[in-house]
Structures are given as structure tokens and as C-alpha cells.
Amino acid sequence: MNRKTIFTLLLGGLLAVPAGATDRIEFAEEDGTVRTADILSVSKESLEEFRGLGRISGRRKTLRIPSRRIVKLTRGSSEAVNQWSKRLAKARAMIANNQLVTKGTNIGADEILKNMTYSTEKGTPGQEKSERVLPWHQMYALYHLIQVRYLVGKDGDASSLDRGLQEIDQFMKRTDSKSKSIKWKVPFKEAFAEKKIHAWGSTWLKPHVMLLKARILRAKGDKSAATAAYEETVKLVKDKKLSPMVLAAARTEQAEMAAEGKSDMDAEKEYRNAGIWMQGESRRQVDAFGKELLGRAGNRALLHGADLLLASAEKGGGVSVKVPMARYKELRDIGGAKDAALYMGAQTGYGICLVKDEQGEKAYHALLEVAVRGYEYPDHVQRALFYLGKAAPIYAKDLDRSGANGDFVRKAGERWWADLRDRFPGSPWAEKAKTD
């Protein structure tokens, strides 16, 4: 996998619901290269593996992909003959458009997905193929429904979170079951009735659903239960050597939760621990994909920790600016050599520390590198542009003092801020550059 894609994965996280219109799988090769295949048929989906027939760059190919290397898998297609498959694609599109719940006469994704979850439609003779609901339709519908519950619930709807937990329970029962069906109380004629419903057996989605459970518990404010859920997820993924993406997300979110409400210095410790833990796990991964992904996730946590140190120093929290400066430098020089995102982030932080320390020239050159070569990391570039505007007058003054003419640097400083306003008009840094 090239580094850019890995970084994109890390940025994207696991929350995003794939909006694609067709059955498609994105997966990583052992060396980390990400490929995309159109799914033609699926022969097996289990906790550990995905098997089927696909088309890659126009060629048919048998797919046998360990679930740990699945990056994205969308099932349900708007071009399929089967109406349920179409509905699944439609619901996904609605989630992507934030049409999550039914409001009045406007149908939301939840309604489509909920109806799919229990349907026993078999279709009319001669039309079965297009009308029949298949177990995987229900499994993916329930998975997306849980996602909807979480998305609605995290914005303040507690009942949605509760429903999500119930649905996770159902999901686990239906995937853990060895038989092809289980009995479940389902909505029936405006009440509930126990009915026989499809069970699906093990699936690669299980750790993802467990992660969702931890998120829902966190959103409910139940930190201890959420911690347990995160740890359960981490344990499952580690034991079964499942998706490093889930591992990275679970550990990062756990640190994030632990840091909530703490001082910058204490929060930094949480991120540092998580970073070191992920880097340790990275070494234990079985393939390059996992090693690189977890390594970078660890780097991100460490970088965030350094940012907190800087924030503490800025607030005058008893930490000298030299402390984050040294940390950034270390991250840049050690981890940054193999991780451009870390390099740019650490270099930005380092430059900011130098500005705070009135080392104009060094700061200017450090930030310049980010501004000119960090174009793939707009967040860092914005910060760098802002602090370039701050570093320039300090550097120019030093030049003036040494008998040189620092005006050209002073003017360049003004231009960096103009750039910031032109290129990132809505950014808070651009706003700051207007008022500072």
C-alpha cells in the first residue's frame, strides 16, 4: 500500500458508511498495496476470511482475502436485479446524504433497513431471484442500522443508542449461532411476535460491530462499560489476528475517552501510552499492512500528545516550550523518516515551538518546508502558514539587527498570511490571520 492510502484510511476512520452503488471490495495486499475489485459472487464471508469471484481492472479473479486486510466492503447494488440489494444500496446512499431517520412522510434509512432486517420474503415463482431476501441482505442491513443508531444517538438521542445496543445483541446472536435460523421477537401487526429469522454465522463485521458497541456505550457516558467493550474488541482482534484498522481505532478512541476532562499534561500521557502500545502491536503484526497501519496510528497518537504538551506550554502550564520542541524534533527525526504525515505534523509543531522561543530564522525555515512541501496535509499547512507569518517579522528583525535588510522576509511573511486567507478562506487560522 502506498503511504498516501494508508493515511487516508487513518483519516477516514471506520465510521464512514460506504456510499458506492455497487458490490465492491477494497482490500490490502500483504505488502500493503490497496486494490479494488467489483464483486461478482460471494462464496464465503466469515470472521477470518472473505471468498468470492471478482473483477479487477476488467479481469475476473478469484478472491480469497483475510478479513484483516479488508479495507472497505460494500454489499448491495443499485444495478442489481434483486430489489433487496437495490434497497440496501439506496439506504447506504441515504446515510451518506444524512437522511438517517424517517421524518413525517420523508422516509429515512432506518425505516428501509429495519424492514429488511426481519423480512422473510421469498418471492413469487419465476421471480424468486429478484424478489427474494437473502441472509446477507439482512446482515448488512442490521449492520448499517446499528451505524444509523449510533450516528443519531451520538447527537443526543439516547433512545437510539439503547435500540442500537439491542440490535447489537441481536447481531451477535445471529452471527454466533451455528444453525441457519433462530427465534426472535420481531415486530408483528403493531406488536411483537416470536418468529423464526435468518442466522448468518460468523462474519468479518463482528469486530466492527463490537467497536460500534464500545462507541455507543461511550456516547451513553458509561465509561467503564465502554472501556470494557473497547478492551473486548482489542482482545478479539489481537487473538484472532483480525483487522489492524479496528485495533488502531479502538485503542485511539480508548485513549481519547481516557483523556477527556483531564489536564493537557495528563491527557498527553494517555496518548503517549496509546502510541507506544500501538507501535508495540505494530511490530507483532503478521503483515506489512498491519505493521505500517498500526505504526502510523501510533505516530498519530504520539504527535497528538506532543500537541497537548505545546498547548500546555502555551497556557503557561508549568512546561517550558523546550519540552514539546524536543518531543517534536524526536518524532520528526525518528518516526518522520518513514511517515510523511508524522514528519509534517512534527515539523509544524517544531516550527511553532521555535516561534514561541523567538528563534525566527530556524522557525521560518522549518515552517517553510511544511508550507511548500506539505500540500497533502492541509491541516498542517494552514498552521504552518499562520506561524510563518509570525516567524517572518522575528527573523526579519534578526536580519536587521545583523546589519542586513530583513524587509524581503517581512514582506514574505505578509504574503504567507495572504495565501492562508486565499487558499483556506473558511479556516480558523485564516480568521486568526485577519485579527492578529
Next chain:
Amino acid sequence: MKIGHVAALVALVPALAFGESAEDELKFAARLSARGHLEMASAHLTKLAASSDSSLARAGRYGLALLDRQQAQLLRNRFLAALKDGREPNVTRAEIDKVYAKAVDDVKAYVERAATDYDARSQYGELLQEAAEFLAGWGYPDRLDADVKKLREDNKGDIRKLFDAAVGEFDATLKGVRAKIKNPREMTDAQEFNLMRSEFSRAQASFRRALSMNSLALRTNGLEEAIELLDEFHGKYFNRIWGIYAIVFLGRAYRELGLERGSADDVETGLNYFDFLFGPDLNEDPEVPEKSAIMAEGFYWYADTCRIMALGPKAGPVAGRLKKARPAYWDKSIQSGSIMDRKLVAGAKLPSALRARLLIAEAHAARGDVKQAVSIVGHVLDTAKFSNLRAVMREASAKLTGWLAGAGSVRLDPGMLYQLGESEAAQGRGAQAIAACEKSIASSMTDDDIERYAYPAWRKIAAEYRRDGRYYAASTAAMKVVNDYTKSTTKDENSRLGLAAGDSCNLARKCWKIISDNTKRPADAQEYKRISAIFRDEFPGHPENSDRAYREAREAEGDKNYLAAVEAYKNIVVTSPNYWTAQRRIPVCLNALAVRTKVAAEAKQHREACLAAAQALSALAEKSPGVRGTESAKQYGGLYAAISLAYLERWEETVTAMEKYLAAYPKQYLLRGLELKSLIDAHIELGQIDKAEAALAKMRADLPTSVYGRKSSYDVYKALRKTYPTLEGDARMQMAARTALLWKERIDADEKPKSSYYSVLGRIYTDAGVFQEAGDAYATAAGIEEQTGKDARQIAGYNLQAAGMQFRAAKATKESDPQGYLQKVAVTRDRFMDVLVPDKAVQAKVFAALGSSTQYPKADTFAHVKKFVKPLLTAAEVLGESAPTGQFDGRWAGIRLIDYLHKFTAPSVDETAPEEKQKLQKQYLSDWWDGFELKLRLCDAIAAGSSGVEKRRAARKGYGFWRKMKVELPEMDGPERVKTAAKLGASLKRHAGK
């Protein structure tokens, strides 16, 4: 666009109203104006209008009138382009209206005398429509809808009048053309053509008039009338090109009607008309340019109609009343795009076709397919750039920039992004250019893409940063390419990477030159040398490296090896692109050499060589007029010749040469003010002090921070200081005041001015007659001296001067404010006394002694001030002015001061050696006699103002003194003094009695 096409079709019509030769002349003028040579076309037509041949003269007048119209169109297009870009137009609406009004008057004047020239009348109708449409705000961007509405409301009367006049012209033309046709079945081709064109113009006029109306009823009625006329026209000429063109207008008329009435059916009818253009009718002969133009226009209107329908009523140019947006129209637009791709082979590069593509791209973007949208716009950008369609380029890049900002992680074609970067850079939008180039780099995944686009994009980024004065950033970006090249295993200077790296290295080199020139730090100079070495060694084939002789000459100059540099510059061959630059450097080097040579004779030799080189350069440049670089060479020649003349002290020639130079290149101070300094020097040397002052004023206005300002100001000051004592009266005082001003500026600029500077200032102020300022200056001098020098004698001197000036300033108020005057005198007296007798205890005794008319202070009381003759004299005068105020009569004190002054300025022969006596006499002669006269005055004043013993004592003292001097030195120091003294003596004698 509409007007453009109509004009294009009308241009196909031969002008038949003039003779063949007149037509040829008109065509020639039209070609000239079409190429933008309006002045030449105008000159040609003016000549034609003055011709004795009436046909030619008529053609000339008509052509001139049409030229006015073209001028108006040009201005209008510029104005509208500025509005579209959101720039401030550099021409106002009023100015354009005026040009249109002139064009209308001129054509009208012609048409009135040629009522049967229907071609001209038709053109006149077109012109009237154009003028009306401009009044109605046609061509304004959508965002200015409110402005358009206001314009139409404000100008509704004029708009209607102009359109009615236009329709009148078209009706008359149609009538005239029809009248010429005797049998419709036997029309000539020309007659048929004229008829068709007239009918089309008439039908089209209804449409254009309807669109410019502000009232809904007028608009809809006008559109219905237009539909009727156009439909009839199309039915009549359905198999002719004009008939097909009418379809575009029919479609547009229905579209507008639909938008006005909120009727989707009418809009659909309009779309069906456009759709008709994509059908088989136009497929025969698709290569015919007119057909392509009509098809492209049809596609454009189709896509634009879809856009309005898809976005909803508010987005349209006309405020329609359709209920809501219908996204399905985006699909229609996209479908039309695929038809366009198939059908429009010949006309794919037409502006209408490219604009239609932009609308289709917008449809793709609206449906979320930004990648497709960007790809289409990239193609449009490419084609527009190739065909030099700047307006389309601007529209395309504006769209792209907007979409790219929202494209997120969508991977786009790096080539297209690079092109966008280039386009943005060409439009001077540096930040957008850099952003597009960065996206191009990020999208370049394959080695081929990286070589093709990413490296040139880095180079472009570097160039943009450099252009913006961000040299470090430019160098960082440029060196990325250079480092990749030097690290590559297959280094080929002529490969894409090699070419980009060579340019980048050269750019980085230049940036470091600027940086090191600014910072003057050895490390930066070292970096410049390092990159220069890379450039020299790695890119020997680069054009700037290949002119090695020139580069070596520059390096020699950089190393201050001027003679070698001059020789090297002389050897640059005339075919070198740097030839003229090299020629310019020769006098520059010789000048630098002359400045740096310390031996005067040698410096003069170099200076003469510089003068000769500069004169030769001017002569050389004169011989090659119009060649690039010669204008600058001429300037250098003139400048260095004048400068050299100044150095050679050939002042009159300097003035002539420099004034000529400054007149030719006003405010172009290549030598940062040395030009004016030389001129000032020359004027001073030639005694032209006023001109020197004028040149100094110019220098201050044009170059307030010039390094030569201070020096020149001092020189002018010195000249003024030398000159004003030779003048008399007001002229002297005014010049002294100007002198004081310059001197004061100089002192003010000095961080630690000396006391003597203020003393000089005090003297000049005294000469200028401003005593208050003079007093202040002396007081400041005393203050400085107290702080620094602490020379007691000097301090006393300055204080006496200050007090003296205070007295002189006070004297000016004696008449106007006698009471105030006496107070001032009292203050001044105290100041004098403080200096003359600093010890307060002694001062008290002195006052007591002075208070008695019988006691004299001891001689040594004033010993420490004995050399201050003038202050003593002034002090005496001051004391004399202080009328008896209780403590003592100051006049007696004044008399005693004079006695004391006389004692040491005119010692007895016995006491002083003859040389000393002579010296003293020479030094104090006039002061001595001034004291004498003042003493007589004081005695006379006391005698006149008192009685008894006091009166007699004073009168006798004065009278005795006068008699003594009259006997000893009867000629005194001049006849004036003798006369004055005689008068005073007579008065004293009277007071003394017997």
C-alpha cells in the same frame, strides 16, 4: 455571443451600395480595424472621406461612422469582461454611452442623406439595437440582476425609443428592398439575399426588443410577436442557412416565454427547437462553418436552458415563476453533451461549443461527478488556450478552481491540473496557481506523470513564489526538482526532468543571489555559490549557461574585476540574447572603476573612458531603433554620460546632459538620486543657486529617502550661506531664512548636534531677522554646551547672545506694547546680569553700587566677560532701556558698562604695546564708537528726564565726553558718526547749562 454571431453573418453580406473601388477601400479599412489597428483604419478612412471622388468620399464617411460603432463595441466588451471577473472596469458606462451616441449620430447623419442605402440603414438599425441593449444592461453577470433591473427602469424611455427607431429602420429597409423587386419569381440572388436578411433582421428585432423591456406584459407580447415572425421566416427559408439560424431564436423565444410565464411546456418547446438542430437536417455538410456555428450556439442554449431549469427559477437571468428546481434537467444537459461530441466535429473549437461544454461539465458536477466535470473543463481549457480564447479560459479556470476546492480526495488528471495551474498563473492568480500545481503533483502517480507534470509543476510553484518575493520558498520548491535530478541514475539534461531541473536550478540560484544580497551573510553567499556551481556543472546546456561569455563577464563584474569585465562585455557577439545588456554594462563597469580608483589621475582616465563608452552606447542604440534592448541602452548611455561629465567637472555640459536625461526618463532614478545630485552640484558650481534649490526640492519630492539627499542639502546650504551675505534687504533675509531651514534640518537629523551648530543657526536666524528663533538657537547652544563642553566662557557667550536676541525681539514690540516691552526688558536685563555677574552675592552688591549714582563697581567685576564686546554693548543698551524701576537706574549701569568696555578696547598708549593697540583698534573700532554714541544717548536721556544735580551730572558727563573726543579724534569712525555725535553734543550742552 448573440451579437457576435449576428455580426458574423451580416459580415458575409457584400456591401453593394458603393462602387467597386470604394468597396475595396472599405474592406481594407475593415481588415485593419479587425486586427485592432483602429488608428490606421481611421486615418485611411479620413483620407478617403476627403477624396474628390464622391463615391470614395461617401464610403469614407460611412466607414468612419462604423468605426465609431466598433470603438463602442470594444469599450463595451471590456466593460462587461471586467464585470464578469468582478474587477473595477477602467471605463464607465457614461463614457460608453457617449461613444454609442456619437456612433448613432454619425451613422444617422449618413443615413439621412442616403435614404435608399438599405445596407447602411440596416446597419444603423443594428447599431440602435446595440446601443439600446447596452442601456438595458445586456451581458451583465447573473449576480448583478438587481443592477440590470434598475438600469432598465431608469432608461426605459430611451431603450424603447432606440428599439422603435431600429424597428423603423428595419421596416423601411424591408419596404425598400421589396419595392426594388418587380417580380418575386425572377429575383436575382442579391435581391433574394437582401430580402431574406431584411426579414430576418426585422424578426430578430422583435425578439431583442422584448428581452430588454422591464414590463412583463411588454416582454411576453414582444416574445409572441417575435415567435410569429421567426416562425414565418423559418417556414419560408427552412432549407437556407438563415432559416436554420432562426431556429436558435425560436428556441430562445420559447424558453424566455416559458420562464416569464412559469410554463415548463413553453421551455420544453424551446428545448425541442434546439433539439431540432441536433437532428438530421444539419448533418449534411457538417463541415460548413456557418452550420457548425449554429449547432454550437444551439447546444449552448440547450445546456443553458437545462441549467436554469435544474437550478430553479431564481438562477435564471429572467426572474421566472417556475415552481421548483428539476434535477432531471441535468441529465438532459449531459445527454445533449454526448450528442454534441458526436455531431460537432468541425465546430468543436468555437467559443459557443466550449461554453456549452462548460455547462455540461456543470451538470456533471451538480450530479456529484466532479471528476468528469473537471475532465471536461480541462479539455475546454486546453482548447481555449490553443485557440487563444482568453474569455473562455477565464470562465473555465474559474469553474475548475471552484470545483477543485470541493473535490476532496477525488484523484484528478494531473495534466489537466497542471494546465489549470498554468492558466491561473497566466492570469496572475498566484495562490490558485500554486494550489492547482500542488494538486497536480499529488495526483501524479506514475513515473510518466511525475516527469510530465509533477516536475514542471514544482518549477511553476517555484516561479510563482519567486514572482511573489518569497525567495526561500521558491528555492525550496525549485531545489526539490534539482535534487531529484542529481540523484537520478540516468541523468539526461534534455529529458523532461533534466529541462525542469535546469530551469529550477537557475531559478534557485537567482533566488539565493537576492537572499545573499539582502542578508549579506557569508553562509548565504556560500549557498548561492554552491547552487551556481551545481547549475554550471550539471546543466551546461542550459541557455543561460550556454552564453558562457556573458556569464563570465557578469562574474568578473561581480568580483569587481571591472577592466576584465569591460573587455569580456565588449566581446559579446551581437547575436547573443545578452548583447544589449552587455553593452549597457560597459559604462556601468567603467563608472564603478572610476569611483573605486583612489589615484586622481587614474580615476580621471577611467572617468573619461566611461564618458566615451556612454556616448558610444547612445550612438549605437540610435543606429538600431526598435530593436529590443536599445531603448534601455539609450537610457544608460544618456545617464552615464551625464554622470561622467559631472565627475569631470564639466558643469555646463552636465546641466545640459542631465536635464535632457531627466526630461526623457522622468522619475527613473537608476542611480537612486545621483542624477539629481550631479545636477545640483553643477548648478551650485555655475552659481545657479535657484536652480540648485529647485533640483533639491525635486530630489526631496521624488526620492525622499535618497542617500544623496543629506549631502546635496548640505551643499545647497553652503552655497546659500555663501550667497546671502552678498545680497541686500528682503532678498537677503529670505535667502537667509531658507538657509536657516536647511541648516536646521541638518541639525535635527543629527543625533548629537554640537553647540556650535546652534550658534551658527542663531547667526543665520539673526540675518534672516527672526530674533526669537535666533535667541532660542543660542539658548539651545548654551544648553548643549552646559551638558557637554562645559566651557564657561562659551556658555556665557551663548547666553549673552540669547539674551541679546531676546532684547532685539522685544524691541519689535516697543511701540505696540510699551508695558509688555518694559517687562521683557526687565527679564532680559536679569538674564544679562546673571551672565555678567553670576555670583548672586556679588550681583547684589553690583546692583547696590549701580543703584547709587556716586559709586562705581570695581573694574574686575566684569573681568570674566571682558572679551564679549558686543554683548556688553547690548547689555548697556538693555540697561539703558530699563527706565528707573526702583532698584536702580539701569541707564547709569549702562553708562558704566560702556566705560568699562572703552577701558579695555582702547587702552592707553602707555599701557599697551603698539602692535597690541593696533590689533585692538582694528578689532573693536566700530564697537568702541557704538559705545560712545550710546553713552551720549544715555546721558542725554537721563538729562532730559531728570532735574537738578542728576540732570547736570548726566549732561556734563555726556557733554564732556563728546568734547574730549571731538578734540582728540575729530573724524571719529566716519562722517555719519560725527554728525550724530554733534547733534547729541548740542542737546547735552543745552541740558548742562552754564
